[in-house]
Amino acid sequence: MKSSVEDGKHTSVPSEKRWSEPKRKHITCRPDPLAADPNKQSTIAVSQLCSDIVNVQETFELQVLSQLLVRGPNAAFYKTLIEPNIGAGFAPVTGYDSQTKDTVFAVGLQGVSSSDFDKFLELYDKTLSDVVDHGFDKEHVEGVLHGIELNIKHQSADFGLGLLFGIMPLWNHDGDLVKALRVEEQVATLRRNMKENPRYLQEKAEALKDGTHRLILTMSPEDNYDTKLAETEEKLLRSKLATLSPADKENVYRDGIKLREQQEKQEDISCLPTLHMSDLKKEIDITPMTELEFSSIPVQVCVQPTNGMTYLRVIINTSELSDELKELLPLFCQVVTKMGTKKHSFRELDQLAKLKTGGLSVSSHIADDTMEHFCFEDGVLFATYCLDRNIKDMFGLWAEIFNEVSLMDLKRFETLVRMCAAGLANTVADMGHHYAISSAGSLVSPSGQRKETASGLSYVGRMKEIAQLADLSPVLDKMNKISKLILNKTHMRCALNFSPENQENILKQMECFINSVPGIPHVPLVKTRDVEFYLTKKPTRSLHHVHQIPINFAAKSISTVYYCHSHFASLRVMARLLTSKYLHPQIREKGGAYGSGLSLSPSGVLNFYSYRDPSSTATFDVFDKSNEWIRENKFSEQDIEEAKLGVFQSVDAPIPPGSKGMNRFLHGIDDLLLQMHRTALMTVTRDDILEVSELYLGEKSESMCARALVGPENPALQDRKSENWSLAKC
Structure with a gap:
């Protein structure tokens, strides 16, 4: 305990020592099969160290400056970098990052030719010079400040969380939280500064232009990137193993055994504070319309x-x-x-x-x-x-x-x-589970087909x-x-x-x-x-979307019932129960995936999924054994209550005033249907869960079923004959 207290005295983060001149580095990456132009797959970014995070007013003003420089078709860098077709679009890093001790402003371009790197750098400097010389259009500045005013008044469902996440970095560095929350005062100060000095924002841009603590990072694809990466990882693994003595290896093995025992151990959570179903309201709040x-x-x-x-x-x-x-x-x-x-x-x-x-x-x-x-x-x-x-x-x-x-x-x-094409290509590695679910769902639902076409x-x-x-x-x-x-x-x-x-x-x-x-x-x-989709019995189908990524995103979709069906609430509770008590321990904790779960869509499609998963066929085996786990009936009444509470976390999520009544308008779910669904959720029993599991997940289920996998080549899929795997076009 004493050492922890002592360590706490030395947690302050010092500012980076400023460079006297810019630095330039180059890295390689794997080729992107989704790139529209195979000859333009490189990326370049210029990152500049800016103010200390605790300088709240300076940080705010740099955020405004960033929006003026890179956001929307009136932004300076948009005009000079995007419209001339030098690249496909801004790199994801583009913008102002105020989450670190030393804040960073970056401008990057993706989908460029490596021969245009120097051209980008010339345009970067020229753009800032033009801004310094000519400034910003007054209406452009007012548009950015108007957006800030809207954000202050706009109420979102996750307002509290957003506020906490927004101030946490500043809090970590002992910044003035109250000052950071007084956004209107920051706007007023900026307006006063601009009134007193018409070149105020131009001088901020000039500081960016003249800054020497600047990193120029370029990245280009390499055909044998994956081979080199595998060789490097193998070499690193061998070097690590070579330093281990027999006793060290024995300790690693024993630690693995202990970890497995801990993963399979039943946790006692009775000491933790918790809600109970009895704490929830039985009736919904009626929304007058x-x-x-x-x-x-x-x-x-x-x-x-x-x-x-x-x-x-x-x-x-x-x-x-x-x-x-x-x-x-x-x-x-x-x-x-x-x-x-x-x-x-x-x-x-x-x-x-x-x-x-x-x-x-x-x-x-x-x-x-x-x-x-x-x-x-x-x-x-x-x-x-x-x-x-x-x-x-x-x-x-x-x-x-x-x-x-x-x-x-x-x-x-x-x-x-x-x-648009460049932005979509960037989403596969982060949203692979969404794409896998969409692909599998398109094979069991007509609305799923349309959603696959749309997104x-x-x-x-x-x-x-x-x-x-x-x-x-x-x-x-x-x-x-x-x-x-x-x-x-x-x-x-x-x-x-x-x-x-x-x-x-x-x-x-x-x-x-x-x-x-x-x-x-x-x-x-x-x-x-x-x-016709409903009446035609379709065989099980499976799609493999081959992408050059080292991880998998797996999905299995099963068509069940519509929202008002008596089984819908039971399926929703069952999905939550399987997620927390079966899929997460098996796929996340033991399998090493970043995440996994089972959700029930409004169309009544059960969607199993895994996220950033090192496994593929093993994960599908876990999906397929879900009914066996339910049938064993080893889950407790407390597990069922926790599953219900997990569902109500979504059902009772705060709805901001601007979104009241949208369930009715967008989805046809009025207060009466919401109340019926709420009552059905509260009354789901163990027998209900066992029944719907056997009916829709059991071996004799007649529900349409499909699978999808987004990831690298996988010959093992062809051994799963009954699942009818085929390659999907990228």
Whole structure:
């Protein structure tokens, strides 16, 4: 204990000794099969050491400067590095990192040719020089500060956690937490500094330009990278083993035995504080809502204490699009608010969006029916929020997009496609479990098929193919086709969340917006039914997505029941029980994967998964033996209660005012259905768990089942004949 206290006296982190001149290093990596251009797979980044984390005002101002330099099409580095097509997009490291003792500003470019490294460095210096000479556009600065004001007022479900994680690095270094939380004071100080010194931000940029503590890091692919890495690791392992005496090896073996015993030991957690089911409320809190109609368009209205903010969601059904256009719909969502309109260029539109809203979001919306299997809503979700004082401008921007969007600028479209493809390629190593689940789920559910098209590996591969096209004009023509087919109110429904003070004006602006949108209202909510998928008995299928990564992401999907079915609650509790008491110990603790679990999707698909898994076939064996573990019936009543509490952690998660009523609007789950589901969860018994496990996981189960694996080549899969493995195209 004494030594721990003594150690605590020496935990302060000293500042880095500043370099007198920049340094340059080069590293290698494995080739990326998802790269749109095989000849442009290199990455370059320039990182600059900045202020001490405890200098709260300086850190805040550098964060503002970073956004001005790299965020959005009006940013200086965006104009000089992204638009000229030197690279595919910013590297993930780009931006300002204020999490370390010495904060860091970095600008990186991925998808570049190694021959363009020096060109990048020239442009980096020239861009900062131009900023120092000419400064920033006033509206650009105001847009960034407006975003900060929005973030202060915007309430999110994880506000508390976000706040804690945000101040923790500063706390670790004994910074002034209260000062850091007074964001409005920091904004006021910055405004005062800029008023007193018009070149204030330019001088901050000049400090970056003249800084000598700068690292230039370049990275290029090497064909035999994996072979060299394996040889290096093998050499390191041999050198470690060579230093071990027989006694050391015996100790390592004994420690392994002790670890296994500890992993299999039943833990006594009775001494820990815990919730009980009796502590939970039996009834849900009713969310008051009203249904209005403007020009035959239904509008769900939820009046909440939103802190002077208005939240708008619009869903437009897309089920009538052709399959070809549906495949391009995710790309349309990416570009439709970033191409400009007949009134405003893409830069002007982005500037207005930042000045008046929290962003103009467009995304695919695929929501399963709560009462019917293999039935879902296929649409696009338009979403935004703004301060009440900007409500007219916010609706005006959406009206402009619906009526006057301009999808004509081929060069701008090429830039967006290139950035989108590069960004997706970066996600495989981090989101492999999502892609594996999506791939397996697409084989057992029609809504899963659509989700795979919209956000799975098939979409990643499609974007790679599009980015490789020499001429994107035909694709841009299809973007225009999509806009003409869906940017209307034929199949539209809307939702508003706002504070009561400005209700009259908000509803008036809502009505004006709807009246401005072209089209004749028909059916606001259209469901897609795939009866053939339901009736056709499909054999087990499995897909292996081969990627040059040294780890696996495994998934197994089983189709079960819809949300309102009597088995849904039991399956949800069973999934949580298996996750914590069986899958985590077997796959994470013993198998060495970073994570694993079993989830039940709204469509009623059970999804087993593993994350960053060194194993593959062994993991599938664990998945397959889940029913055996349930059948052994060795879990306790306390285990069942913990599983229920784990489910309620999600069910009872805080819902911010701006998102109240969204379960009903987005998924058709109103308060009555929520209450029924809550009651069903609370009354799940051991027998219910045993029943649904045997019915859907047992050997005699008639449920559709599929598997997917994202990872390196794996010949062992071909030995699993009954699973019908096939290679999926990258």
